[in-house]
Each structure stands twice: as structure tokens, then as C-alpha cells.
Amino acid sequence: MPEAKNGSEGGTAKPRRRQARGERRIAQLLEAAANVFCTTGYSGASTNSIAREAGVSPGTLYQFFPNKEAIAVELGDHLLTRWRATYGQAFTPAHLELPLDQLLDAVLDPLIQFNSENPAFGVLMHGPDIPGQVTREHDALHSSMLTRVEEVLAGYLPATPESDITRVAHTTFAVFKAGMDLILAAEPAERDAYITELKAVLFRYLDPLVGDH
Amino acid sequence: MPEAKNGSEGGTAKPRRRQARGERRIAQLLEAAANVFCTTGYSGASTNSIAREAGVSPGTLYQFFPNKEAIAVELGDHLLTRWRATYGQAFTPAHLELPLDQLLDAVLDPLIQFNSENPAFGVLMHGPDIPGQVTREHDALHSSMLTRVEEVLAGYLPATPESDITRVAHTTFAVFKAGMDLILAAEPAERDAYITELKAVLFRYLDPLVGDH
DNA sequence: GACAAACACGAGTCATCGCTCGCATAACTC
DNA sequence: GAGTTATGCGAGCGATGACTCGTGTTTGTC
Numbered sequence: 001m002p003e004a005k006n007g008s009e010g011g012t013a014k015p016r017r018r019q020a021r022g023e024r025r026i027a028q029l030l031e032a033a034a035n036v037f038c039t040t041g042y043s044g045a046s047t048n049s050i051a052r053e054a055g056v057s058p059g060t061l062y063q064f065f066p067n068k069e070a071i072a073v074e075l076g077d078h079l080l081t082r083w084r085a086t087y088g089q090a091f092t093p094a095h096l097e098l099p100l101d102q103l104l105d106a107v108l109d110p111l112i113q114f115n116s117e118n119p120a121f122g123v124l125m126h127g128p129d130i131p132g133q134v135t136r137e138h139d140a141l142h143s144s145m146l147t148r149v150e151e152v153l154a155g156y157l158p159a160t161p162e163s164d165i166t167r168v169a170h171t172t173f174a175v176f177k178a179g180m181d182l183i184l185a186a187e188p189a190e191r192d193a194y195i196t197e198l199k200a201v202l203f204r205y206l207d208p209l210v211g212d213h
Numbered sequence: 214m215p216e217a218k219n220g221s222e223g224g225t226a227k228p229r230r231r232q233a234r235g236e237r238r239i240a241q242l243l244e245a246a247a248n249v250f251c252t253t254g255y256s257g258a259s260t261n262s263i264a265r266e267a268g269v270s271p272g273t274l275y276q277f278f279p280n281k282e283a284i285a286v287e288l289g290d291h292l293l294t295r296w297r298a299t300y301g302q303a304f305t306p307a308h309l310e311l312p313l314d315q316l317l318d319a320v321l322d323p324l325i326q327f328n329s330e331n332p333a334f335g336v337l338m339h340g341p342d343i344p345g346q347v348t349r350e351h352d353a354l355h356s357s358m359l360t361r362v363e364e365v366l367a368g369y370l371p372a373t374p375e376s377d378i379t380r381v382a383h384t385t386f387a388v389f390k391a392g393m394d395l396i397l398a399a400e401p402a403e404r405d406a407y408i409t410e411l412k413a414v415l416f417r418y419l420d421p422l423v424g425d426h
Numbered sequence: 427g428a429c430a431a432a433c434a435c436g437a438g439t440c441a442t443c444g445c446t447c448g449c450a451t452a453a454c455t456c
Numbered sequence: 457g458a459g460t461t462a463t464g465c466g467a468g469c470g471a472t473g474a475c476t477c478g479t480g481t482t483t484g485t486c
Contacts, residue, residue, distance in 0.1 A: 019432060019483065041341045043256055046473055057435045062475065064433095128254045128340060167403070170395060171410045178391035182383060190380070197384045204417040232453065232462060259443055270465045275445065277463095 026064050029054045030078065033071045034120035042072060043129040069131040072124060076134040079121045080141060086114045091148055096155075100210055104199050108176070112195060115180050122180065146173065156210045168209065175201055239277050242267045243291065246284050247333035255285055256342040282344040285337060289347040292334045293354060299327045304361055313423055317412050321389070325408060328393050335393065359386065369423045381422065388414055 018026075032054035036045040047068050051061040065071045087110075095106040115122055124130060125138045149169040150162075157165065179198030186194045231239075245267035249258040260281050264274040278284045300323075308319040328335055337343060338351045362382040363375075370378065392411030399407045 174391040
């Protein structure tokens with residue numbers, strides 16, 4: 001993916017040298033944006049409110065981002081990169097050798113932890129009013145993860161038609177996401193119980209399919 | 214619930230006689246609003262776009278609704294009323310006597326059909342940018358349904374602590390909603406397969422709990 | 427210290443959108 | 457038909473929010 005930090009213009013946009021102060025401001029603004037997006041959603045978040053949350057003026061915000069969408073894109077890129085790393089670890093081949101219950105622990109725990117620590121991820125990826133570019137990047141990631149799950153399932157279910165496997169993968173994903181929302185919405189004291197419950201749903205769903213492995 | 218069609222004023226707001234033409238316009242506007250809400254979400258829908266979709270002027274829209282929120286409230290009320298009827302039927306005591314697999318068929322099929330025929334319901338009930346009144350009414354409905362499910366579960370699981378039952382009910386709901394989204398997003402040709410898949414998830418989740426009943 | 431470039435500010439501009447208002451037409455009552 | 461009320465229109469008002477611009481300050485370089 002080409003690191004195109006400078007708006008949407010193709011060619012050689014001026015790469016404007018940043019000072020350390022500027023880099024700090026950018027990080028500050030992105031964190032502020034993550035907070036505001038979490039509480040009000042994307043379209044509910046005004047650029048002025050993001051600037052205020054970050055403790056800077058609107059003009060300063062536009063020193064670093066060409067428009068509101070670019071903030072979401074940049075934040076989405078950061079989160080997406082870190083998410084890719086997280087799920088890359090989660091799907092380690094060693095994990096996939098485990099029996100289903102331990103496999104679920106090994107795969108889900110890092111993913112759950114990531115979403116707990118980065119609630120903006122869910123908001124930005126699944127919100128209804130998100131800019132097109134973020135949606136497209138998320139869709140690409142989603143299908144690559146889907147393919148990964150399908151490959152794993154296909155290993156367990158060699159005789160099953162592809163369309164069935166795809167459906168099971170989609171269903172697994174949807175259940176994970178629903179459980180994730182439940183976990184995030186639960187009181188901290190309840191979270192572990194809901195994590196266990198999500199694993200139970202997926203275990204009982206997948207165990208009969210995986211069967212004797 | 215008091216049928217308060219006239220804005221939010223408490224007292225005796227003038228009940229303004231409607232002609233048949235006016236009732237037709239209202240229905241037309243509500244249907245237009247449902248369409249626009251489905252495609253752009255609530256906050257993305259401009260009152261002008263709703264009026265345009267209905268083929269009337271903005272002024273005409275405000276002849277019948279005091280403000281944008283009232284449109285969502287009125288539409289939400291209609292859908293909520295019909296939904297209550299639907300799930301009242303679905304949870305018929307006779308259905309609850311059935312073995313789990315048939316119980317799931319009997320309960321879920323009407324609910325799935327309703328959501329398929331009224332996609333605005335899901336958008337309005339679960340959207341992130343919905344006016345407070347709709348949210349509150351939906352929350353009330355949600356907890357009443359939750360209670361209903363908890364009662365059923367408590368009948369099957371007399372020795373289980375209340376907090377566990379609540380968690381199972383929440384989880385069941387979340388899985389249903391996720392499956393519903395999947396069904397609505399699927400190609401029409403795929404829908405039946407996804408309906409079956411949703412039932413499979415819930416059956417395998419609940420069967421070990423319900424056990425020998 | 428001198429110069430340039432990056433950073434910071436916040437009042438102001440412009441477009442959008444919820445909503446109003448004056449006026450015209452249609453329908454109901456007598 | 458006369459009077460009244462409901463319905464219909466669409467230009468325009470006011471508020472909001474994304475974004476700009478003129479100006480001043482800090483940082484880096486020589």
C-alpha cells in the first residue's frame with residue numbers, strides 16, 4: 001500500500017518537512033479524534049470538537065490534515081496496521097494445531113484484547129457514516145481475514161462445498177463481532193463472563209463441524 | 214402508551230382534523246422516510262430529501278410533522294407496534310412447549326420475516342444517531358423481550374443464578390441480531406441458507422443448556 | 427542575530443440543512 | 457356560491473459546521 005499521506009492527489013505532492021512538535025501534534029490530534037469518534041460517531045464529530053479535545057485551534061488541525069475525512073483515514077490506517085499485526089499473530093500455525101477449545105482461546109484472546117484497548121477500531125470499521133476510503137480498506141481486510149478462516153475451515157472440512165465454507169466463515173465472523181459488542185458494552189466486572197460466553201457460542205457452533213480433529 | 218401524535222407538548226394540543234388526502238400524504242412521507250433512512254441513515258437523511266422522495270415540497274412535509282425527529286418517532290412507533298404484535302405471536306405459549314429445534318423455527322421465522330419486510334426497523338432501532346425518544350422506546354421493548362427470554366430460560370434452568378440467565382439471554386439476542394444482519398446482507402438466493410445457519414448457531418448454543426426438555 | 431520554514435491562532439467565509447412564512451389551491455360545510 | 461379549514465408550494469431565514477486566511481510565534485540553520 002503506497003504511503004500517501006498527502007491528501008488524495010496522486011503525483012508528487014510536497015512532502016513538507018515535519019518538526020518533532022508537529023509529529024506530537026498529529027499523534028495528539030489522532031488520539032483526540034479517536035475519543036470523539038467513540039463518543040459521537042464520525043459524522044457527529046465536528047472538526048472543531050476534535051481540535052478542542054486536543055487543546056488546539058481549528059486552524060492548527062488543518063495544518064496537519066487537509067480535511068475531516070483525512071483524519072479518519074489516517075486513524076483508520078494506524079488501527080488497521082496494528083490490527084493486521086494482531087491477527088497475524090493470532091493465526092499463527094502453531095495455534096491452528098490446537099484442539100478447538102484451546103484454538104479459540106489462542107485466536108480470540110488477542111483479538112478481544114485489541115478491540116478492548118482500541119474501541120475506536122470498531123466504531124470506525126463498522127459505523128454507518130464512515131468515509132469511503134476507510135470502508136474500502138476495511139472491506140479488503142475483512143475479505144482477507146475471511147479467506148484465512150475459510151482456508152482453516154477447508155482444512156478441517158475437505159469434502160464440504162466452498163459456498164458452505166464461506167457461509168460458515170461469515171457466520172463465525174458475525175458471531176464474533178456480536179460477542180465483541182457485548183463484551184465492550186458490559187460492565188468491566190462482567191467482561192470475562194461474556195468472553196467465556198462468546199467462546200462457548202463459537203465452540204458449540206464449530207465443534208460439530210470440526211468433529212474428530 | 215398515550216397516543217401523542219402532536220409533537221411533544223403535553224397538554225391539549227389542537228388535534229387538527231385530517232382529510233383523507235392528509236392521511237395519504239402522511240403514509241407516503243413515512244414510507245419515503247423509511248427508504249431514505251435505510252440508504253443514508255437517520256442523520257444522513259435531510260428533510261428535503263425525504264420530501265423529494267415523497268414527491269412533495271419541504272413545506273408540505275412540515276404540514277404534517279413538526280420536525281425531523283417527529284418523523285423518526287412516528288415511523289418508529291408504527292414499526293414498534295407491529296413488531297410487538299409479531300413477537301407476541303412468536304412467543305405463543307404453544308410454541309414454547311416444542312422441542313428446541315421446532316421452537317427456534319416457530320419463534321425465529323416470524324421475527325426474521327418482519328425484519329426482512331421492514332429493513333427500516335433495524336436501521337432505526339440500532340443506528341448510532343437516532344433521536345432519544347426512539348432509542349428510549351426501543352430500549353424499553355428490548356428489556357421487555359429480554360425479560361421474556363429470561364423467563365423462558367429460567368423455566369428450563371431452575372437452578373441457574375439469575376445473572377447467568379441474563380447473560381445467556383443477552384448473548385442469544387446478540388447472536389440473533391448478528392444473524393439477522395447477515396441474512397439481510399445476503400443475496401436473496403442465499404438467505405434461506407443463512408437462516409438455517411443462524412438457527413444452527415442458536416440450537417447448538419442453547420441445546421446443551423436446555424438439555425433433556 | 428538573521429532568515430526561512432514550520433507551527434499556532436481564531437475570527438471569518440461558504441455551503442448545507444432544518445425549518446418558516448406568505449400565498450395559492452382544494453376540499454368540506456352551509 | 458360563500459366561508460372556512462386543510463393541503464400545497466418553494467424561496468428564504470438562521471444556525472451549524474467544514475474549512476480558510478492573515479497574522480503572529482517558535483524552531484532550525486547559517
